[in-house]
Amino acid sequence: MLNDEILLKIEKPACYIGGEVNSVMKDKDNVDIRFAMCFPDVYEIGMSHLGIQIIYDMLNRFEDTWCERVYAPWTDLDAVMRENEIPLFALESQEPIKDFDFLGITLQYEMCYTNILQILELSRIPVWSKDRTDADPIVIGGGPCSYNPEPIADFFDLFYIGEGETMYRRLLDLYKEMKKSGHSRDEFLHEAGKLPGIYCPSLYEVTYKEDGTIATFTPKFEDVPATIDKEMVTELSDTYYPLKPVVPFIKVTQDRVVLEIMRGCIRGCRFCQAGQLYRPLRERDVNVLKNYAFEMLKNTGHEEISLSSLSSSDYSQLPELIDYLIEECNRKKINISLPSLRIDAFSLDVMSKVQDVKKSSLTFAPEAGSQRLRDVINKGLTEEVILNGAREAFEGGWNKVKLYFMLGLPTETRDDMEGIAKLSNEIAKVYYETVPKEKRQGRVQIVTSTSFFVPKPFTPFQWAQMSTKEEFLDKAYIVKEAIKSQLNQKSIKYNWHEADVTVLEGVFARGDRKISEVIYHAYKKGCLFDSWSEYFNNELWLQSFEECGVSIDFYTTRKRSEDEIFPWDFISCGVSKEFLLREWKKALDETISPNCRQACQGCGASGYGVGVCTEEKTGVSL
Amino acid sequence: MMKLRIKFSKHGPMVFIGHLDMMRYFQKAMRRAEVDISYSSGFSPHQIMSFAAPLGVGIASNGEYMDIGVDSLTSSDQIKDALNRVMVEGVTIESVKVLPENAENAMSSVAAAKYTISFREKYRPNFDLFGQINDYLDQECILVTKETKKGTKEIDLKPHIYSFTFDPDKKVVSMLVDASSSGNIKPVFVMEDYYKYCGKSAGEFDFIVTREDTYTNIGTDEMPNFVPLDYVGEDY
Structure with a gap:
């Protein structure tokens, strides 16, 4: 453990001492495998992540395995550790990561990539996979960004592609067996690379065309699969779920019980990666969820519970679940938080029961400012639905509205951008029409936020050209000016982001193996905690690209041909490239696609034979 | 209730x-x-x-x-x-x-708290810690400058220190000091002042402090009778 002097000097000692409620202690001499599970960002963010809690719980249910946690030390402790040559340690045992069998790193967003190098370096594990020896842990990545692992492929020994619940047992058994029989690290990695869902980058060779795009991507050995199929839980009600999640001492971002009600989404928004990766939609049984909620509240003592899914309104048993939660939570004085609900009569009724209407705000995510562009992105939300929802909400007492849009979507014109301002104004207008003067409490408060669109792998927009930084900022300026010219401009507050980080995200999202050198370079120059605006240093990143001879535009603004081999094409997430291309063309044609409950679009996910794919379709109602 | x-x-x-x-x-x-x-x-x-x-x-x-x-x-x-x-x-x-x-x-209810203070391995006092405690306490007043939100102010520690002893065998200091909301005294603050009195200076990390108990006063201000806070309650 860090000595008292260090702990007293640093800002948040509670992030490094472990010992939290429900953290798991085991006798290291009685286990075969020691697994360090890492979220490469600060404790407060990492501890808020459900996926880690699921894997942590699952691995610790295995008698032969002890899973511990590790997070990125904040810059104050980072400096102390380097100065005093203290190796990075896991929270539970407080022992060095270097002594573990596995270091698992979850990849939730691209801007944590430099922190991966920090974790490896502080752990004294060589940052490049090729430099590691039998004395080093196996470094394995997982999570959404592992669906394009190529920009960081050279730092990892393995990637786990897909949902974590299914293949770890087999991977650990293989490891145990091969370690016992004296096999080398390379021999193990080769065998692991044959397991379903496990990708071992060093077993594949990439060649490039003269224009820099991929010519071939092939296994170096005959017994290694050319395509990696994602792993997926087929029956969500019958798998691991952390009924005793770890309860941090300090306040973290997500300080509540999280109930994951389903995976996948029926909506098929064309910009959304999660909507494709986690197909098909699978629901958890409502009685299982009631039991989970009860147990988790009891085991944690949390004062709040939240539902988690991509679109909670699509959960078929939602009314029954919410009735149960309201009754149970009222009795126990527990708050209910309901994110990602579509605004309609039902959700407004529910929300008025669980939150203080005066304090809470309504959230709409139209994503685009015009109906034309909403059709392009297949966001099935019409202006009529938004305005009706707003009207009902204003009648119910709400007067705060949050609106989320994206700028830089394919085919976007000035009209679409100005549409954001117009829609914001229309909502304000509805308020003043709906709520009589004597009932108003000041102005309606509309907060309009735009983010910049980043094309992601495994979406119909993976072929799209991304805007440049300058274009992004021009677009934000157009929206800002358009809002200023609205009648109700004083009721609208407009937020937008800096564009530098977005451009980098764009590079990493669709990057290839050439990017790893740039990331290493930037890290060595001092880039760290890039998702923290106070630490993000765009200048150092630009220098790194230049010094490595890597063009940013090649990854972001370049027009990609329909038959280009993408760096992530060797992965199958269940959705075919043909389907994505069809959707890309429909997008350019401004044609919408029905959702999975209305009519099957033949994306390929029905091959799993589970979830929404097995339901009777309702047909398209237009 | x-x-x-x-x-x-x-x-x-x-x-x-x-x-x-x-x-x-x-x-x-x-x-x-x-x-x-x-x-x-x-x-x-x-x-x-x-x-x-x-x-x-x-x-x-x-x-x-x-x-x-x-x-x-x-x-x-x-x-x-x-x-x-x-x-x-x-x-x-x-x-x-x-x-x-x-x-x-x-x-x-809080009136006082008792602390024991020991020394981190590398910060053991290199002088006779016991020798001057009585002289220190016998001063007419123990004036110190305390930093507050509004600036600095001078206070007299003496009426807030109820006992201050050193056990040379166990090498621990024991002190009973005011812990009321109006006159709370931090034990490290007293130690630093005592070191200064002895012509020494104490570092931020020299001391390991344990609060032994927290007391309420069931006597009077003039004749205090400090008892642990749970003295006023009963088993049920």
Whole structure:
């Protein structure tokens, strides 16, 4: 453990001492495998992540395995550790990561990539996979960004592609067996690379065309699969779920019980990666969820519970679940938080029961400012639905509205951008029409936020050209000016982001193996905690690209041909490239696609034979 | 509603958990232990819970107190055991007492606290620590400059130090000092001033401090009679 002097000097000692409620202690001499599970960002963010809690719980249910946690030390402790040559340690045992069998790193967003190098370096594990020896842990990545692992492929020994619940047992058994029989690290990695869902980058060779795009991507050995199929839980009600999640001492971002009600989404928004990766939609049984909620509240003592899914309104048993939660939570004085609900009569009724209407705000995510562009992105939300929802909400007492849009979507014109301002104004207008003067409490408060669109792998927009930084900022300026010219401009507050980080995200999202050198370079120059605006240093990143001879535009603004081999094409997430291309063309044609409950679009996910794919379709109602 | 006074100890890595986080910790612990704690009314009800004297980060304690309200109660021991079953390593519930209805709340009852202070290995005092304690205490007044939010002010420590001794065998200092909200004295502050008196200077990390207990005064201001905070409660 860090000595008292260090702990007293640093800002948040509670992030490094472990010992939290429900953290798991085991006798290291009685286990075969020691697994360090890492979220490469600060404790407060990492501890808020459900996926880690699921894997942590699952691995610790295995008698032969002890899973511990590790997070990125904040810059104050980072400096102390380097100065005093203290190796990075896991929270539970407080022992060095270097002594573990596995270091698992979850990849939730691209801007944590430099922190991966920090974790490896502080752990004294060589940052490049090729430099590691039998004395080093196996470094394995997982999570959404592992669906394009190529920009960081050279730092990892393995990637786990897909949902974590299914293949770890087999991977650990293989490891145990091969370690016992004296096999080398390379021999193990080769065998692991044959397991379903496990990708071992060093077993594949990439060649490039003269224009820099991929010519071939092939296994170096005959017994290694050319395509990696994602792993997926087929029956969500019958798998691991952390009924005793770890309860941090300090306040973290997500300080509540999280109930994951389903995976996948029926909506098929064309910009959304999660909507494709986690197909098909699978629901958890409502009685299982009631039991989970009860147990988790009891085991944690949390004062709040939240539902988690991509679109909670699509959960078929939602009314029954919410009735149960309201009754149970009222009795126990527990708050209910309901994110990602579509605004309609039902959700407004529910929300008025669980939150203080005066304090809470309504959230709409139209994503685009015009109906034309909403059709392009297949966001099935019409202006009529938004305005009706707003009207009902204003009648119910709400007067705060949050609106989320994206700028830089394919085919976007000035009209679409100005549409954001117009829609914001229309909502304000509805308020003043709906709520009589004597009932108003000041102005309606509309907060309009735009983010910049980043094309992601495994979406119909993976072929799209991304805007440049300058274009992004021009677009934000157009929206800002358009809002200023609205009648109700004083009721609208407009937020937008800096564009530098977005451009980098764009590079990493669709990057290839050439990017790893740039990331290493930037890290060595001092880039760290890039998702923290106070630490993000765009200048150092630009220098790194230049010094490595890597063009940013090649990854972001370049027009990609329909038959280009993408760096992530060797992965199958269940959705075919043909389907994505069809959707890309429909997008350019401004044609919408029905959702999975209305009519099957033949994306390929029905091959799993589970979830929404097995339901009777309702047909398209237009 | 019945009022209970709970005494707990805090050791090991838990000393790095600050006061506000300890409050959050106990709020969650009450739910895990299924204590029938009382809630305030209103749109967002909160538990009826108040702490006696905040403990600084880095300080261990054998005598921390909080008051809670409960709507029902089987026995003091039942609550003590139920809470101890859901505690983390380093925090132990030492006693649970029922307070008389007219009892003053924990925070305003606090009059004094007793601390023991030992020395980190590499910071052992290199002078006769015992030698000048009596001289120090015999001064007419012990004037020190205290930094406050509004600037600095001069105060006399003397009436706030009730005892200050050194055990040369165990090599620990023991002190009983004012811990009331109006005159709370930090033990390290006294140590630093004593070092200065001896012509030495103390560093930030020299001392390991343990709060041994927290006291209320059942005597008078002139003739104090300090008793532990749970003295005023009874088993149920």
